[in-house]
Each structure stands twice: as C-alpha cells, then as structure tokens.
Amino acid sequence: MAQDRPTASELLAAIADFLREEAMPALDKTEPRLGFQMRVAVNSLAILEREARLGPAADAGEQARLAKLLGHEGTLENLNRELARQLRAGARDEGDAALMAHLDATIADKIAIANPKWK
Amino acid sequence: MIVHTPTEAENVAAVLARVAGRHFGGTATVDRLYRESGGASRQTWSFDAIVDGARHELILRRDPPTLGTPRAKAETDRSVSIDRATEFRVLRAAFQAGVRAPEVLFELTLDDDLGEGFVMRRIGGTAIARKLLRDPPYDSARKKIAHQLGDILARLHAVPAAGLPPLLRREAADHIAGQRRALDLLDRPQPVFELALSWLDRRKPAPTTQPVLVHGDYRTGNYLADKTGVTAILDWESAHLGDPIEDLGWLCVKSWRFGAVDKPAGGFGSREELWSAYESAGGLKVDPARAHWWEVFGTVRWGIICHNQAWRHLSGALKSMELASIGRRAVETEVDLLQLLKSDV
DSSP states (O other): OOOOSSOHHHHHHHHHHHIIIIIHHHHHHHOHHHHHHHHHHHHHHHHHHHHHHHHHHHHHHHHHHHHHHHTSOOOHHHHHHHHHHHHHHTSSOTTOHHHHHHHHHHHHHHHHHHOTTOO | OOOOOHHHHHHHHHHHHHHHHHHHTSOEEEEEEEEOSSOSSSEEEEEEEEETTEEEEEEEEEEOGGGGSHHHHHHTTOTTSOOHHHHHHHHHHHHHTTOSOOOEEEEOOGGGOSOEEEEEEOOOSBOOHHHHHHOGGGHHHHHHHHHHHHHHHHHHHTSOGGGSOOOOEEOHHHHHHHHHHHHHHHTSOOHHHHHHHHHHHHTOOOOOSSOEEEOSOOSTTSEEEETTEEEEEOOOTTOEEEOTHHHHHHHTOGGGGTTOTTOTTTTSSOHHHHHHHHHHTTOOOOOHHHHHHHHHHHHHHHHHHHHHHHHHHHTTSSOOHHHHHHGGGHHHHHHHHHHHHHSOO
16 A cells, blocks of 8 residues: 655655754754764765655666667566676677667666766 | 774874884874874874974874774775885885875884874875865965876876885786676676776777886875965875876866866866876876776776775675765766767777
8 A cells, every 4th residue: 555645755855854954054063073974864865865756767767778678578687787797798889879878868867866966 | 983982092192102202202292183084994193293392293194903804904895905014115205206295204013002004294285175176265276286286196107116115016907807806796787887897998008018106096185285286195005006197097087076077187177288287297198098098997996986885884894874875976987987988089
C-alpha cells in the first residue's frame, strides 16, 4: 500500500529546509566545524530528495537503453557489467554513436540527481 | 572523524617541546599548538616552539602510530603514496633546488613515540580555493597564480635526481593499469571510466626517456598563496618519477577550478599561459595532445579517488559522512570525461 503524503521527496525536502534555514546558521555561530558537517549533510539530503523524485525513471530509462544496446534483457547491474567488460576489451569505443547516446543520457540523469549545477 | 582528546594534544605538545629543544639546542616551550582540519590518517599540527626567547613557527606532519599496521595501510589504499621519511627527503631536495616548498627541519625518531613524521617551517598563506578564487585580499594574486604555477613546476621537474630518495617510476601504462585495478577492487561496473581508460590506453604516450620528479598532486587546494601569490607547494605524498606533463594535466582537471571553469589552469588562467610560464622557466616544450591526454587521465583518476574515498567509509575503515558523500561526486568527472573524449586536440 502506498504511504501517505508527504512523499519521500517531500519529507526529505522538509528536513533539508529545516536544517539549512534553522540548524545550520545556529551551528555556524557556535560550532563552525559542525556547521561545515551540517552543510555536507544538507547537500546529501538534497541529493536524496532528487533521487527519490527522479531516480526510478532514470533507472528504468538506463535499463531499457542498455537492453536495446546489448540486444537482450537483464538486470541493470548485469547489463552494466556486460557493457563495462566490452568497453575494457575495446569491443566498443567512442565511435559507436548508439553507445555514446546511451552514456550521454545516463550521465545527464545521474548528474541531475547528484549535482544539477555542475557544468 | 577522529576526536582530538586533550590527552592527544598534551602528549603531542610534550614530545614537540622535547624534540624542538633537541633540534634548536636549548629548552623549548610549545605555544599555539592546534591540529589543522583535514587529513584524518595523515595529521598536520601547527605550533610555535620558543627556545631561548626566539619563536619558531613550525608544522608537524605525522602519521599516528596506530595507523602503521599493515591492515590499516592497505585499507587507506595508499599503495602509491610515499611514507613520511621519503616525503621529508623529497621536500629537502626540492627546497635545496630552489622550489617554493616548505623548509623541512628534522624528523621524529622511534623513541619520540609519535609515529612517523617530521617538522618543517610554517609558511604564510591559505590553501582554501574558495578564498583564493573569490575573496578581495587575493585580487592581485589571482592574476599571477597561473604563471607562478607554471614557473614553479618547471623548477620542480628540474630537481636533480641525485638528491632524491628512491621513488617509484610510474609511466602512462602503469597509471592505466593502476586505475583498472582500482575499478576491479571497487567491483561496481563503471562504463564511462572503462571507456575513458580504453581511450587512454590506445593513445598513451611512450615512456619518458628521462623521467623527472613528478609532484603527483599539483593542484589548487595543495599550495599556499597570499596576496603576493603562491608561497609554497604542499602535499608531496604522491611524488614519483615519470612524465612531467602529468602534473600539468592534473592541475587543469576541471574539478580543481572550483567553479572557475573558464580558467583551466587551476581556476586562475589559460592552459597556454601556464605552458608558456613553464617553458620560459626551463620546462619541456608542451605538446598540447600530450597535455590533453594527462588531463583526461587526471579526470579519471579524480573520479576513482572519489569512489575510493567513499569506500573508506563503506568498508568501515574510517566512518565519515564527509567521505561517504564524496562518492556522489564521481559523476561530475563522468560528465567531464564525456565532454573531453569528444573534443579533439
């Protein structure tokens, strides 16, 4: 059965907002070292919030593209293992347009979760 | 994070008073002792030693003895980094050759019971990239740093081999093999890093005919600078012998621009500005394709370091939220790698 609202993403956002707006400024005044750690924690919570919201679709898209690229179904982990083996062996390289389109899409989805400001 | 108990600081202070007295010849008292943040397994302590009314501003670099067990050494995955005794000798050779490096004074002995370590003179300046890149006191320094880094690096690569301790020689092929081993140990499929390593393998430069002293971690964050610019190159623990262009490529990795992405030379200038200063100070003529190769390699290296840092937490070797969170930074280098592999040089 589905959980009630707030969703995982909404709850994580609420926690991150509280820590950023109330806990962090208080810590910066009294315990700067902990203030820095709190900044790391808030940043990690923001990653989790985005992952809760965007992660399932990103994983499904990656898995579907991998199955098409490799020509068979499999778990995300196993398909990635197979692709990684092919890339180490040099069986595919950056000249493969379908490969590059897949990696571009996968990494775009990953960075949108881990650090959307990265450029 | 290791908690600094008062007992540890008191113990360090007592030993430092004794060893400073021994070195300077007199009775020493220790003042303003504190442990600098960062470096959980490799500690840096700042202190003053007062001997016969003279104040000596000093730094202790130290590996606590508990980390000396083979297991702990393996867990911190520092198979490629040098020990403190070797670092002392590399720093001494660099300083004597005129490289802007801290002046090392003396080593700890076994009887001092503080672990492996040495004491060097403290140098002014900050290593914090965010400050150097944005704060007003460094406005004029910012225009000089790219040039200075090129100039200092040429001198560093010219340190005479005769004065150096034995160091591992590591060429392009050794580095590629090392990163593939690291990926295998992490045991998670990494298609982008595999693609980049195969790209690197196919284009790797021939081994150098004359390997030089390579700093190995020459980047923003690892040097001190004040309003006049760079005052000292720090963090020599990755020193080895190899291709001088390795250091130039590593310095230009996008992660070391700390947001100043349009200034590849550590966030302070163009590649061309860096290379021209390097060549003017006696460095090799820089082949852009070779520098690009080392920049791509450096990007892979930092990405895998991110995973290794997270692994230190995940394996239980050193519980730390900060280390854990670094694992999620690896994807930044995957973004950069996909861009780099598409840009022809």
